[in-house]
Amino acid sequence: MFCNLDVEGAMKDPHPLDRRSFLKCALASGAALGITNAAQHAAATTTGEDDSRFVVEAKFYQKLQNRKVKCKLCPRECTVGDKERGYCGVRENRGGTYYTLVHSRVAAAHVDPVEKKPLFHYLPGTNAFSLGTAGCNVNCKFCQNWDISQSRPEQVPAQYAPPQRIAELAKQHSCPTIAFTYSEPVVFSEYLMDAADAGHEAGIRSIVVSNGFIQEDALKTAYGKMDAVKIDLKSFSESYYRQVVTGQLKPVLDTLVNLRKMGKWTEIVYLTVPALNDSDQEFRGLAQWIKANLGEDVPLHFTQFHPEYLLKNLPITPVPTLERAKAIADAEGLHYVYIGNVPGHPAQNTYCPKCRKMLVERVGFTAGQMLIEKNRCPSCQQPIAGIWHA
Amino acid sequence: MAALLDHAVRTLFGHDHSVDAWRNLVHPGETVSLKVNTLGGRGISTNVQLVAAICERLQQASVKPADITIWDRDSVELERAGFHVAIGGDRVQCYGTDRVGYEQELSAYGSVGSLLSKILTQRSNVLINVPVLKDHDGAGVTIALKNMYGVINNPNKYHPNGCNPYVADLNMLPEIRSRMRLTICDATTALYEGGPAYKPEHSWSANTLIVSQDPVALDHTGWQIIERKRAEKGLKTLEAEERAPGYIATAADAEHRLGTNDPKKISLIEV
Numbered sequence: 278m279f280c281n282l283d284v285e286g287a288m289k290d291p292h293p294l295d296r297r298s299f300l301k302c303a304l305a306s307g308a309a310l311g312i313t314n315a316a317q318h319a320a321a322t323t324t325g326e327d328d329s330r331f332v333v334e335a336k337f338y339q340k341l342q343n344r345k346v347k348c349k350l351c352p353r354e355c356t357v358g359d360k361e362r363g364y365c366g367v368r369e370n371r372g373g374t375y376y377t378l379v380h381s382r383v384a385a386a387h388v389d390p391v392e393k394k395p396l397f398h399y400l401p402g403t404n405a406f407s408l409g410t411a412g413c414n415v416n417c418k419f420c421q422n423w424d425i426s427q428s429r430p431e432q433v434p435a436q437y438a439p440p441q442r443i444a445e446l447a448k449q450h451s452c453p454t455i456a457f458t459y460s461e462p463v464v465f466s467e468y469l470m471d472a473a474d475a476g477h478e479a480g481i482r483s484i485v486v487s488n489g490f491i492q493e494d495a496l497k498t499a500y501g502k503m504d505a506v507k508i509d510l511k512s513f514s515e516s517y518y519r520q521v522v523t524g525q526l527k528p529v530l531d532t533l534v535n536l537r538k539m540g541k542w543t544e545i546v547y548l549t550v551p552a553l554n555d556s557d558q559e560f561r562g563l564a565q566w567i568k569a570n571l572g573e574d575v576p577l578h579f580t581q582f583h584p585e586y587l588l589k590n591l592p593i594t595p596v597p598t599l600e601r602a603k604a605i606a607d608a609e610g611l612h613y614v615y616i617g618n619v620p621g622h623p624a625q626n627t628y629c630p631k632c633r634k635m636l637v638e639r640v641g642f643t644a645g646q647m648l649i650e651k652n653r654c655p656s657c658q659q660p661i662a663g664i665w666h667a
Numbered sequence: 668m669a670a671l672l673d674h675a676v677r678t679l680f681g682h683d684h685s686v687d688a689w690r691n692l693v694h695p696g697e698t699v700s701l702k703v704n705t706l707g708g709r710g711i712s713t714n715v716q717l718v719a720a721i722c723e724r725l726q727q728a729s730v731k732p733a734d735i736t737i738w739d740r741d742s743v744e745l746e747r748a749g750f751h752v753a754i755g756g757d758r759v760q761c762y763g764t765d766r767v768g769y770e771q772e773l774s775a776y777g778s779v780g781s782l783l784s785k786i787l788t789q790r791s792n793v794l795i796n797v798p799v800l801k802d803h804d805g806a807g808v809t810i811a812l813k814n815m816y817g818v819i820n821n822p823n824k825y826h827p828n829g830c831n832p833y834v835a836d837l838n839m840l841p842e843i844r845s846r847m848r849l850t851i852c853d854a855t856t857a858l859y860e861g862g863p864a865y866k867p868e869h870s871w872s873a874n875t876l877i878v879s880q881d882p883v884a885l886d887h888t889g890w891q892i893i894e895r896k897r898a899e900k901g902l903k904t905l906e907a908e909e910r911a912p913g914y915i916a917t918a919a920d921a922e923h924r925l926g927t928n929d930p931k932k933i934s935l936i937e938v
Binding site: 344345355356358360363364365416418424427428429432523586587 | 706768769782804805821823824826862863864866
């Protein structure tokens with residue numbers, strides 16, 4: 278696989294990479310972006326001495342007796358003994374104090390179109406300086422980037438990128454936004470908060486791509502700093518979350534409701550996996566719940582599954598399945614239902630929910646035409662929900 | 668320490684001379700790795716003298732020094748436990764997976780999908796497991812089977828539900844199971860409460876080695892030793908604390924058959 282190392286070239290590459298290859302390229306691109314002179318080799322890249330740069334006391338935990346701690350970041354609430362790590366693998370108890378090991382420890386960095394997140398109703402046609410660290414607080418059997426999300430930080434090549442450096446790089450590359458993405462930003466919340474602050478001071482916005490599996494206090498504190506949020510809602514069933522995701526549905530639904538209350542622009546992605554979460558009943562239940570709890574204007578993206586990681590025995594999601602999902606969600610009254618990971622599909626475009634005029638045309642990950650004016654359809658003046666203009 | 672090791676190995680294999688016992692276990696030209704446990708630092712890690720004695724016997728059984736690797740997850744932890752990192756040359760090798768990394772392809776069984784240390788896959792025709800005997804706040808105990816958590820990239824994913832069935836599933840990976848020939852549990856110092864980190868107030872000098880080719884039987888036996896010590900100290904059983912090591916029974920069940928946890932089938936020879 279050819280990988281462009283320069284940002285301009287990578288952005289112009291017309292051949293989409295699979296996500297795993299992309300991440301490998303993304304790391305190399307990070308070096309090209311000048312984050313640091315990190316070595317690019319397969320084994321760990323940091324020594325014990327270097328590691329201290331990335332170690333910061335965690336913000337969301339509780340000290341217990343006998344040098345144990347209870348993590349209060351995600352609903353898993355790991356009780357962690359001395360010298361042990363939480364489920365995420367990036368937080369460690371050292372003598373009764375809990376530390377994040379991934380502050381400023383960037384495992385992947387790239388300049389991406391914001392449509393790639395995907396966020397379709399947020400500054401279309403702009404780029405986001407995108408980054409992620411190692412670690413994740415769930416273990417999805419279909420994970421497309423398991424080689425960083427399911428690894429410990431010392432096991433993946435990483436680069437030192439303190440918050441101010443991220444803001445500088447975003448500005449340098451004309452990105453109006455920093456995107457926290459690739460693995461699971463919940464697990465690097467402290468870094469996300471500091472980088473978002475640095476970005477805001479420099480006039481750069483922040484967005485996060487997350488599983489939403491986070492406690493309410495942490496959500497309000499960390500994601501309260503975000504300008505927009507994309508939540509991967511993996512399914513609408515607790516059993517799926519338990520068996521395929523190693524998580525829970527209820528806390529994610531709570532997160533979506535809380536984001537709504539916080540006034541954060543939110544879009545939802547539903548990775549549609551054949552035979553596992555693709556029933557009419559589940560699609561309908563999902564759409565009805567969104568309409569009742571979040572409103573009809575929340576964009577919902579049904580995206581195509583590709584076999585990866587521990588789910589290689591299933592086929593790619595047939596496009597008619599995605600179209601069936603969209604038809605059901607449309608019929609339930611959601612205004613903006615998209616089909617993702619299917620290049621060229623007309624359901625990648627944004628249409629006015631009232632007059633059906635195409636308002637944003639998307640080709641691949643780029644926005645072609647963008648006709649929305651003052652947050653309204655220029656044809657019928659219907660308000661179009663989203664953050665359309667900087 | 669060497670005398671204790673020899674006594675145990677001779678008795679286990681029924682040989683008059685310990686080197687003969689080792690010759691039955693390993694063969695010239697094979698690469699042999701000793702997976703130690705060094706999480707507990709100097710306080711409670713695999714005893715360096717014990718490992719030195721094993722290396723000496725392996726060489727007497729005609730294994731070349733450079734074909735022997737002492738290893739754990741991390742080189743710094745090895746050094747903190749008293750081992751000297753040694754890479755290259757004709758000597759016995761000693762380093763952590765951090766120096767060579769993990770395989771790129773996943774190995775999977777049941778609930779487990781992990782990357783394996785290249786030391787296991789590329790430096791070990793024969794795996795000798797040399798764990799310690801410890802209480803574990805999540806798993807109940809950590810002895811032989813759980814020591815394999817140090818072989819993979821993502822052990823943090825396998826601590827829910829008292830590590831059950833993850834420990835058993837992990838030990839089913841063919842790359843581990845096919846190489847495992849012997850477990851020598853170092854219980855010279857052991858921990859009955861507060862593990863896996865070293866807690867001097869909860870450790871005791873058990874002055875024991877537990878040696879077996881059945882890791883399940885060894886874990887069951889070690890668990891009972893810890894329970895006896897806990898009772899002596901007036902502590903509740905692990906079951907009463909809702910952290911009995913259920914993974915041991917899972918490792919013995921009809922799906923896994925990694926050994927036996929039936930006391931009637933375990934021949935416990937105390938020497």
